[in-house]
Amino acid sequence: MPKFLSIITPLLLACLLLGACSSVSTTPSNSKTSPTSALEIATSKSFADIPIAATDKVDIEKSLLLNPGEYWIGRAVLKSSLKEEEAFNYYKNKMSDYDWTTVTSVQSKVSILTFEKFDRFAAVQIQSAGMRGSAITITVSPRESSK
Numbered sequence: 602m603p604k605f606l607s608i609i610t611p612l613l614l615a616c617l618l619l620g621a622c623s624s625v626s627t628t629p630s631n632s633k634t635s636p637t638s639a640l641e642i643a644t645s646k647s648f649a650d651i652p653i654a655a656t657d658k659v660d661i662e663k664s665l666l667l668n669p670g671e672y673w674i675g676r677a678v679l680k681s682s683l684k685e686e687e688a689f690n691y692y693k694n695k696m697s698d699y700d701w702t703t704v705t706s707v708q709s710k711v712s713i714l715t716f717e718k719f720d721r722f723a724a725v726q727i728q729s730a731g732m733r734g735s736a737i738t739i740t741v742s743p744r745e746s747s748k
Contacts, residue, residue, distance in 0.1 A: 648677045651723065651739055652695035656682040674721065679737040680730065685712060688727045688735045696723070720744045 647669035663678035701716035714725040730736045
């Protein structure tokens, strides 16, 4: 039994620490927004400087967010109702509204768009998700120093 406690105690501690670090906004009880919707809204606001189509859903389980807000880095994984070509055109046109500059773009079975904004790069990968639309992964990382 002590071995079991030595394994489970660090896991519980890690869960408590992660729970304490998360900051998901809550909605007032009189709001018509469901708890799931509130979480989705808070999550999409965390990726503040990229466009996310109104019908797209952030896959929280697969996404990785460091430093939420305007200067976030990490990975946003989206389930989109847009077909691949529509999603490609959406990001090609909308990223500039968020001050991202296009670096390169390749449209194919798995399309990639690369953008630059100050000292960060964003890679948008778009692929088919069958009849449901497309799967979009947006990875944002800081520019590596040249030293």
